[in-house]
Amino acid sequence: MVRLEQVTLRYRAGEAPALSEIDLELAPGSFTWLTGPSGAGKTSLLSLLHLSLRPSEGRLFVLGCPIHRARRRELPGLRRRIGVIFQDLRLLPHLDVLDNVALPLRIAGRREAQIDADAREILAWVGLAHRLHDRPEALSGGEQQRVALARAVIARPALLLADEPTAQLDEAQARRVIALLREMHRLGSTVVVATHSSSLPAEFPAPILRLEGGRVVAHG
Amino acid sequence: MARRRRDLLGLDRALSDRLLPLLVAAMALLAALAMAAALGAAALAARWQGGAAAALIVELPPAADPAAARALIASLPGVAEATLLDRARLAALLSPWIGSAEGFALPALLELRLATAGPEAEALPALIAARLPGARVEAHGLLVARLLALAEGLGALSALVLLLVAAVAAAMVAVATRAGLAARRETIAILHGLGATDSVIAGGFAARLAWLAALGAALGAGAAVPLLLLFGRLAAPLLGPAAAPPWIGLSVLPPLAALVAWVTAQLTVRLWLRQLP
Numbered sequence: 001m002v003r004l005e006q007v008t009l010r011y012r013a014g015e016a017p018a019l020s021e022i023d024l025e026l027a028p029g030s031f032t033w034l035t036g037p038s039g040a041g042k043t044s045l046l047s048l049l050h051l052s053l054r055p056s057e058g059r060l061f062v063l064g065c066p067i068h069r070a071r072r073r074e075l076p077g078l079r080r081r082i083g084v085i086f087q088d089l090r091l092l093p094h095l096d097v098l099d100n101v102a103l104p105l106r107i108a109g110r111r112e113a114q115i116d117a118d119a120r121e122i123l124a125w126v127g128l129a130h131r132l133h134d135r136p137e138a139l140s141g142g143e144q145q146r147v148a149l150a151r152a153v154i155a156r157p158a159l160l161l162a163d164e165p166t167a168q169l170d171e172a173q174a175r176r177v178i179a180l181l182r183e184m185h186r187l188g189s190t191v192v193v194a195t196h197s198s199s200l201p202a203e204f205p206a207p208i209l210r211l212e213g214g215r216v217v218a219h220g
Numbered sequence: 221m222a223r224r225r226r227d228l229l230g231l232d233r234a235l236s237d238r239l240l241p242l243l244v245a246a247m248a249l250l251a252a253l254a255m256a257a258a259l260g261a262a263a264l265a266a267r268w269q270g271g272a273a274a275a276l277i278v279e280l281p282p283a284a285d286p287a288a289a290r291a292l293i294a295s296l297p298g299v300a301e302a303t304l305l306d307r308a309r310l311a312a313l314l315s316p317w318i319g320s321a322e323g324f325a326l327p328a329l330l331e332l333r334l335a336t337a338g339p340e341a342e343a344l345p346a347l348i349a350a351r352l353p354g355a356r357v358e359a360h361g362l363l364v365a366r367l368l369a370l371a372e373g374l375g376a377l378s379a380l381v382l383l384l385v386a387a388v389a390a391a392m393v394a395v396a397t398r399a400g401l402a403a404r405r406e407t408i409a410i411l412h413g414l415g416a417t418d419s420v421i422a423g424g425f426a427a428r429l430a431w432l433a434a435l436g437a438a439l440g441a442g443a444a445v446p447l448l449l450l451f452g453r454l455a456a457p458l459l460g461p462a463a464a465p466p467w468i469g470l471s472v473l474p475p476l477a478a479l480v481a482w483v484t485a486q487l488t489v490r491l492w493l494r495q496l497p
Contacts, residue, residue, distance in 0.1 A: 076416065
């Protein structure tokens with residue numbers, strides 16, 4: 001599913017690496033907590049897995065594809081099989097909730113009737129059936145987070161990445177979001193969740209990948 | 221209820237729906253005028269072509285042997301053909317002014333067709349005067365030939381103006397596209413991250429810009445019609461039916477502008493997208 005072999009990532013040549021010599025393998029259908037202090041490299045690692053960046057050195061395999069040597073035109077198809085919840089959510093302000101959630105299906109070229117039905121269903125699943133035609137700015141932080149979650153999972157991704165998905169939520173909302181991510185895991189997705197929280201991994205036990213200073217210090 | 225077509229990139233607001241069509245309209249107006257000038261010049265050239273055929277008339281001196289003089293002049297550089305005007309044709313040409321020419325001593329005349337309207341033709345009257353003393357040369361045909369060259373030059377200039385207009389229109393679309401890219405940088409990054417191909421993103425820009433350019437070109441072509449009708453009326457005595465506005469050319473302007481905008485937007489966006497992984 002995901003394999004990193006001696007992967008190093010530098011944002012600019014000559015700078016200190018954000019990630020150093022990472023060796024890692026995530027099995028299909030696994031759930032992994034990605035933890036570590038600020039600046040440890042969690043977002044950088046998720047960016048590599050989401051194909052937003054390519055490794056400076058080493059070999060990276062995502063969904064069976066060698067990303068380190070893949071052609072640029074091969075990546076969009078892979079990205080469509082990856083769901084992602086960005087730390088800053090990245091909802092499109094000019095689209096309503098329904099259209100934001102439907103984006104991955106429209107990009108994939110699905111039939112319009114099916115898109116509408118799927119988007120409504122997934123929004124009902126995250127408890128937002130009553131906010132279909134609101135713009136993101138009209139929603140609370142928790143609701144926006146759930147819209148981002150709905151958008152990430154609507155295409156039934158093989159790999160689901162979440163970067164601090166509970167950072168701006170109260171405890172109850174955080175639990176709800178994690179429960180939804182666990183549900184996606186139960187449905188077969190490989191899930192990686194980056195978090196600062198120590199209580200969530202304790203409450204929802206799963207393997208922990210701990211980064212410090214751009215290196216893996218614990219995995220298991 | 222059917223929902224409106226989705227503008228995923230939010231280009232309805234990111235790309236000006238006023239400035240660009242107005243600029244393209246101005247370009248289309250220029251293009252329409254240049255096109256009309258090119259077609260008018262071509263029609264004028266066609267009409268003058270016949271007139272230029274008789275480029276020179278030479279009145280032979282009374283003592284000259286017409287056949288020998290014709291042979292001499294036909295051999296001069298720049299002369300394509302020299303023909304003796306027979307007495308009957310000459311009498312017919314003069315009849316509107318003097319009635320029957322019977323009894324008049326009419327001069328022997330040679331009608332020359334020139335090979336070109338270049339320097340050789342310019343030098344021909346002096347050359348004829350030198351070779352055939354006493355001969356008189358009437359060179360109205362040279363003026364026609366110069367006008368013909370001017371008309372052809374005007375046609376070429378109009379074609380150049382059309383090319384320039386197309387290039388400026390493409391540059392304007394490229395600037396508008398880059399402004400749209402800057403305004404929607406975040407949106408594009410999100411769509412790219414969700415798996416949108418370059419084709420989807422570039423297609424969104426190209427469709428919007430092609431529509432705006434077509435709209436602008438239709439406005440410009442429409443604005444050109446009254447001007448062209450006015451010029452057509454002025455030029456009608458010279459051009460006849462060819463003085464009518466170039467309706468086909470005008471109707472082609474909007475799709476042509478759309479095509480230029482579509483191609484320009486596609487290239488600009490695809491080039492810009494290369495910076496994304």
